[in-house]
Amino acid sequence: MERTALRGRLTWQFGTVAGVVEETARTRSIALELPDWPGHRAGQHVDVRLTAEDGYQAQRSYSIGSAPEDHDLVLTVEEIADGEVSPYLVEELHVGDSLELRGPIGGYFVWEASLGGPLLLLAGGSGVVPLRAMLRHHLASESDAPLRLLYSARSLEDVIYRDELMSVPADAEIDVRFTLTRSQPAGWHGYAGRVDRKLLEEVAWPPSEHPLVYICGPNGFVEAAASALVDLGHAPARVKTERFGPT
Amino acid sequence: MEALDGNAIAGALFAVFGREMTTAVSVCANCGATGPVAETRVYLRGPGVVARCSRCSAVLLVLVEIRGVTCVDLRGLAEPLKGV
Numbered sequence: 001m002e003r004t005a006l007r008g009r010l011t012w013q014f015g016t017v018a019g020v021v022e023e024t025a026r027t028r029s030i031a032l033e034l035p036d037w038p039g040h041r042a043g044q045h046v047d048v049r050l051t052a053e054d055g056y057q058a059q060r061s062y063s064i065g066s067a068p069e070d071h072d073l074v075l076t077v078e079e080i081a082d083g084e085v086s087p088y089l090v091e092e093l094h095v096g097d098s099l100e101l102r103g104p105i106g107g108y109f110v111w112e113a114s115l116g117g118p119l120l121l122l123a124g125g126s127g128v129v130p131l132r133a134m135l136r137h138h139l140a141s142e143s144d145a146p147l148r149l150l151y152s153a154r155s156l157e158d159v160i161y162r163d164e165l166m167s168v169p170a171d172a173e174i175d176v177r178f179t180l181t182r183s184q185p186a187g188w189h190g191y192a193g194r195v196d197r198k199l200l201e202e203v204a205w206p207p208s209e210h211p212l213v214y215i216c217g218p219n220g221f222v223e224a225a226a227s228a229l230v231d232l233g234h235a236p237a238r239v240k241t242e243r244f245g246p247t
Numbered sequence: 248m249e250a251l252d253g254n255a256i257a258g259a260l261f262a263v264f265g266r267e268m269t270t271a272v273s274v275c276a277n278c279g280a281t282g283p284v285a286e287t288r289v290y291l292r293g294p295g296v297v298a299r300c301s302r303c304s305a306v307l308l309v310l311v312e313i314r315g316v317t318c319v320d321l322r323g324l325a326e327p328l329k330g331v
Contacts, residue, residue: 108254108269108283
């Protein structure tokens, strides 16, 4: 980020697709090799630009799902029906293809180990992507800040990074929890239903512990979670939000 | 249409201002609310991008790109964006 800021401009560059992972039926992670990447901070995003043969261009923002310490830059993209960019990224992009992007972008919704915690991450749907970068950065930097991730998804099949998140070793510092809002498998031990004040009272640290909170998801999810936390007495300045949505 | 927030226009603002602007503080000329640009409500689907005050919904800034040139109208800001 410092290097980008010093350069004073944001340049478009091409990356090469090094791998793809189908995360859910509609979501895919794309690992990119970028020869001229200045590095990023957990929570930042990139702008991706597609150019048609006739010169028409479409551009969208995607959060980075990898930690700064990871080898490849990983974008995780949810396919939006009738979208202009995401169907190409999720269905047509192959290993070895080029992808044009600029970044890293954003300085607000960013967590670095030096910021400490306790760190409360609230994810709604594909809003988990930048929060997963923070979790991986936490692990890679061996941060001792307590971290709690609450991930709200419609069903178990909709959980992005499912195997990775469900195998994070539960220890004193890291605590990953799920709530499934529409359907729960038999024997489900996680939460059911939407993230609301009652659930946050149970999951969040009390305001007296001054947790640093990052909320990412659709507008309705972010508004509900942020206002519930402020109602519970958390300082608005400690609650950072990022809204995702079809654009 | 669902609102996004100022994080969504970080790239466009960087391209115009030459640096990260979502942590800059905006002051609403209508209601006086102050806060980081990242917390403004952003609508991308108009014939241009509109960022509105998260408290009173007044238009703070408009970005329109035409043939590769971005025009910025900071009509709703009481003072210039303050960097951090």
